[in-house]
Amino acid sequence: MGNRDEIDEMPSTNASVLLSVLKLIDKYDLYGQVAYPKHHKQADVPDIYRLAAKTKGVFINPAFIEPFGLTLIEAAAYGLPMVATKNGGPVDIHRVLDNGLLIDPHDQQSIANALLKLVADKQLWAKCRQNGLKNIHLFSWPEHCKTYLSRIAACKPRHPQWQQTDDGGDTSDLDSPGDSLRDIHDISLNLKFSMDGDKGASGNDSYLDSEGNLGDGNKSKLEHAVMAWSRGVSKESRKSDRGEQSQGSVFPALRRRKHIFVIALDCDDINSLVEAIRKIFASVEKETTQGLIGFILSTSLTITEIESFLASGGFNPSDFDAFICNSGSELYYSAPGAEDGPFVVDFYYHSHIEYRWGGEGLRKTLVRWASSVVDKKTGSEEHIVIPSEQLSTNYCYAFKLQSQKPGLISFVPVQVPPVKELRKALRIQALRCHVVYCQNGSRINVIPVLASRSQALRYLYVRWGVELTNMVVFTGESGDTDYEGLLGGVHKTVVLKGVCSSANSQLHLNRSYPLSDVIATDSPNVSYTAEDSSSSDIRDSLQKLGCIKA
Ligand SMILES: O=c1ccn([C@@H]2O[C@H](COP(=O)(O)OP(=O)(O)O[C@H]3O[C@H](CO)[C@@H](O)[C@H](O)[C@H]3O)[C@@H](O)[C@H]2O)c(=O)[nH]1
Numbered sequence: 001m002g003n004r005d006e007i008d009e010m011p012s013t014n015a016s017v018l019l020s021v022l023k024l025i026d027k028y029d030l031y032g033q034v035a036y037p038k039h040h041k042q043a044d045v046p047d048i049y050r051l052a053a054k055t056k057g058v059f060i061n062p063a064f065i066e067p068f069g070l071t072l073i074e075a076a077a078y079g080l081p082m083v084a085t086k087n088g089g090p091v092d093i094h095r096v097l098d099n100g101l102l103i104d105p106h107d108q109q110s111i112a113n114a115l116l117k118l119v120a121d122k123q124l125w126a127k128c129r130q131n132g133l134k135n136i137h138l139f140s141w142p143e144h145c146k147t148y149l150s151r152i153a154a155c156k157p158r159h160p161q162w163q164q165t166d167d168g169g170d171t172s173d174l175d176s177p178g179d180s181l182r183d184i185h186d187i188s189l190n191l192k193f194s195m196d197g198d199k200g201a202s203g204n205d206s207y208l209d210s211e212g213n214l215g216d217g218n219k220s221k222l223e224h225a226v227m228a229w230s231r232g233v234s235k236e237s238r239k240s241d242r243g244e245q246s247q248g249s250v251f252p253a254l255r256r257r258k259h260i261f262v263i264a265l266d267c268d269d270i271n272s273l274v275e276a277i278r279k280i281f282a283s284v285e286k287e288t289t290q291g292l293i294g295f296i297l298s299t300s301l302t303i304t305e306i307e308s309f310l311a312s313g314g315f316n317p318s319d320f321d322a323f324i325c326n327s328g329s330e331l332y333y334s335a336p337g338a339e340d341g342p343f344v345v346d347f348y349y350h351s352h353i354e355y356r357w358g359g360e361g362l363r364k365t366l367v368r369w370a371s372s373v374v375d376k377k378t379g380s381e382e383h384i385v386i387p388s389e390q391l392s393t394n395y396c397y398a399f400k401l402q403s404q405k406p407g408l409i410s411f412v413p414v415q416v417p418p419v420k421e422l423r424k425a426l427r428i429q430a431l432r433c434h435v436v437y438c439q440n441g442s443r444i445n446v447i448p449v450l451a452s453r454s455q456a457l458r459y460l461y462v463r464w465g466v467e468l469t470n471m472v473v474f475t476g477e478s479g480d481t482d483y484e485g486l487l488g489g490v491h492k493t494v495v496l497k498g499v500c501s502s503a504n505s506q507l508h509l510n511r512s513y514p515l516s517d518v519i520a521t522d523s524p525n526v527s528y529t530a531e532d533s534s535s536s537d538i539r540d541s542l543q544k545l546g547c548i549k550a
């Protein structure tokens with residue numbers, strides 16, 4: 001009955017429960033037999049359980065629905081048997097502890113019978129007490145973590161052939177437990193599990209014949225290229241360094257790098273992005289020439305836009321090992337000299353992110369929504385959100401936002417809901433997707449719920465064993481609405497001060513809290529460069545993070 005001062009001041013539901021209890025006490029004349037202290041402290045609670053156990057009592061929780069049932073676990077820890085609702089968490093608790101009886105909360109008689117049975121049958125009471133005490137450790141945190149991690153470890157990889165590393169040599173050690181798996185060992189839980197997954201069944205890539213060709217013969221040329229490359233880097237290509245990549249043996253260069261630098265700067269204009277990339281390149285020129293560092297460009301742009309961007313900025317596609325496009329829903333590798341163009345798409349990435357992707361149904365809903373957003377203020381009924389086929393892919397539906405003020409692209413029209421609202425509206429219609437306001441508010445990308453720019457990095461670990469701890473993500477001071485997902489995590493982050501600092505604050509209405517509340521900005525993994533940083537400032541930051549030597 002909790003802590004209370006005045007019954008009349010309690011929330012109405014609590015007050016009415018308390019009043020009905022008091023009336024029942026009166027009706028059955030239970031004065032002197034029940035205690036309902038007006039106040040108690042948390043420190044008093046153990047004694048209450050102990051007292052009940054000492055007097056051979058029972059803990060009763062007849063909730064209509066009990067989501068979990070922490071109090072039942074507490075009772076068991078003090079040797080107090082339970083009578084609990086059969087609706088919800090108590091069922092699991094009972095299965096593990098076997099320390100009492102489950103009842104239907106709507107059946108008064110069964111509740112009374114269970115209580116009487118437990119207090120009358122001394123042997124049953126003692127057995128329930130003992131069972132609870134004996135098994136309660138199964139609800140301890142270490143035991144919980146152990147169960148959780150062993151269940152995950154038992155999950156078979158969706159693509160067991162990814163674990164195959166028949167090229168031996170210098171890739172990262174795929175069998176070594178990375179990230180959280182390493183932590184399992186750190187906390188000494190003595191878990192015995194194998195990272196081999198289904199190796200026995202899939203020791204050979206069943207999709208490929210000995211020449212690396214597809215069995216079904218139905219795939220496109222691009223798919224052929226990806227599948228062939230997916231076998232891993234040929235010995236020949238691994239020997240070559242950045243400057244010596246030969247046709248057909250380049251996939252994927254990022255496996256050979258010591259560090260991967262991910263440029264995820266959401267600059268307000270293209271020139272600033274070109275300038276920032278040049279500075280980053282210049283900061284590690286020596287290491288790049290040695291082939292130690294690979295670059296990934298991570299943006300909301302399509303691969304076609306990236307191609308023109310590279311050309312206009314004077315870059316080569318091969319300056320980058322990979323391109324995360326469309327806000328993280330497309331992944332390309334650079335393929336210099338390949339027949340089909342300078343980029344190869346990773347189709348496997350789509351199978352990784354397509355979970356619950358609404359596809360055409362979602363697209364139609366979004367197009368309907370877009371046509372309902374009009375500029376009522378000017379009375380022109382002009383559409384503000386325009387679907388863009390050109391910028392869309394099968395896994396990214398893109399919409400252009402018309403600025404209300406002519407010539408001012410970085411302005412989210414007021415009629416367009418904040419990203420938080422838009423997400424909610426779609427969720428209500430059971431459409432799960434990730435909505436990203438990008439290009440400083442001039443575009444919306446709608447992508448699968450599992451896709452994001454940071455998800456693409458995790459995929460590179462799963463797919464190619466590229467260690468996240470060896471990645472450095474370059475961001476600005478703000479960015480697209482997926483910006484905060486790029487900060488934190490096990491990778492290192494260099495925040496370029498002065499870059500994207502003017503990003504439209506309306507874009508970030510999805511959070512009403514300062515970024516510092518959710519991101520450990522003082523983490524040793526994050527470094528801030530000086531304002532308007534030069535390449536040597538960037539180098540300083542990289543040295544501070546321990547990525548390069550002085
Ligand atoms: O007067 C009280 C009531 C509760 N508690 C303690 O508060 C915690 C939670 O009690 P509970 O009544 O279960 O909290 P609720 O917030 O109402 O319940 C939610 O939170 C619990 C803890 O996660 C879950 O077990 C429940 O399923 C969930 O509905 C427990 O440690 C209790 O010992 C007190 O100290 N005094």
Ligand SMILES: O=P(O)(O)OC[C@H]1O[C@](O)(CO)[C@@H](O)[C@@H]1O
Nearest residue numbers: 061062063064065066067068069
């Ligand atoms: O009996 P009801 O109305 O389902 O209420 C159950 C609720 O009461 C509690 O048992 C205690 O607040 C909660 O854990 C639970 O959600």
